[in-house]
Amino acid sequence: MSDAPAARAVVAGHGSFADGIVSAVGHISGRSGALRAVTNEGCDAAGIEAAIGRALDELGAHVVFTDLPAGSCTMAARRLARARGGVTVVVGASAAAVLDFVMGEAGANADAVRAAGRGRESLTVFEATGPARGD
Amino acid sequence: MAIEQFRIDDRLVHGQVVIGWGQPLGLTHLVIVDDAMVENAWEADLYRMATPPGMTLDVESVASFAAHPQPLDRHLGAGMVLTTNVDTMRRLVEAVPGIRTVTIGGLHHQPGRAPSLPYVFLSTEDIANLGALAASGVAVIAQDLPGSTPVPLGDLVAAGGV
Numbered sequence: 001m002s003d004a005p006a007a008r009a010v011v012a013g014h015g016s017f018a019d020g021i022v023s024a025v026g027h028i029s030g031r032s033g034a035l036r037a038v039t040n041e042g043c044d045a046a047g048i049e050a051a052i053g054r055a056l057d058e059l060g061a062h063v064v065f066t067d068l069p070a071g072s073c074t075m076a077a078r079r080l081a082r083a084r085g086g087v088t089v090v091v092g093a094s095a096a097a098v099l100d101f102v103m104g105e106a107g108a109n110a111d112a113v114r115a116a117g118r119g120r121e122s123l124t125v126f127e128a129t130g131p132a133r134g135d
Numbered sequence: 136m137a138i139e140q141f142r143i144d145d146r147l148v149h150g151q152v153v154i155g156w157g158q159p160l161g162l163t164h165l166v167i168v169d170d171a172m173v174e175n176a177w178e179a180d181l182y183r184m185a186t187p188p189g190m191t192l193d194v195e196s197v198a199s200f201a202a203h204p205q206p207l208d209r210h211l212g213a214g215m216v217l218t219t220n221v222d223t224m225r226r227l228v229e230a231v232p233g234i235r236t237v238t239i240g241g242l243h244h245q246p247g248r249a250p251s252l253p254y255v256f257l258s259t260e261d262i263a264n265l266g267a268l269a270a271s272g273v274a275v276i277a278q279d280l281p282g283s284t285p286v287p288l289g290d291l292v293a294a295g296g297v
Contacts, residue, residue: 040146042243044146044241047244069185070152070186071185075181
């Protein structure tokens with residue numbers, strides 16, 4: 001039986017966003033080999049697309065998590081998905097969503113859909129109950 | 136209100152544009168001027184879907200933008216025009232009177248381009264086109280975000296080493 005995680009994905013975003021998500025999920029799950037980080041820093045649109053494509057190929061993955069709907073990584077991932085086919089793009093990634101994904105065993109697309117739901121459910125606000133102490 | 140922002144950015148609509156500039160300037164409409172994208176509905180829709188609520192996006196060619204009766208006064212709110220390269224912005228400036236400032240927001244590394252700033256790489260052709268813009272009376276600066284220090288064209292060229 002292979003030790004390689006079943007669910008693998010590329011995480012792409014602004015600055016060090018992807019490194020942080022990959023680091024956090026690796027520490028929690030122990031499945032650091034399941035993810036590859038891509039940053040948009042210093043890249044034009046074609047450069048980001050190429051970097052995501054290389055990361056998918058190196059990992060043998062078919063899922064890309066990106067940070068923002070209007071982000072250049074999302075644009076690049078969607079262009080790549082259209083050109084290649086068979087690539088799922090999840091926009092609005094969080095540690096909760098990516099963590100859920102890497103623990104999945106249902107197949108890339110199903111794991112991605114479930115993980116996106118988990119990410120939505122995890123976003124919670126505990127509102128302030130009064131003024132800050134000392135005010 | 137007139138369109139007053141003219142940005143060269145090879146990523147076009149992205150976070151720096153819709154958040155970094157969009158919120159402090161209160162931008163309500165973006166116009167991508169790109170002759171090829173006008174013929175590519177999928178690409179145009181990709182950028183439309185990335186445009187946040189409260190902001191509209193038009194995709195036009197240089198010719199269709201210039202042909203508008205009042206190309207810089209077509210909307211009620213604040214607007215920004217985006218081109219992906221210097222050549223398109225130069226052609227736009229030549230076709231549309233009244234553009235006073237062009238901002239380079241992002242031209243990233245490609246073969247034949249040398250670094251001037253971390254987010255600006257220029258080719259000899261880019262520098263010639265930017266020089267032509269400046270010679271026509273347009274102020275050319277590089278500035279990725281409102282909080283960044285604007286860098287004038289002369290300093291970009293001096294730093295570029297092309």
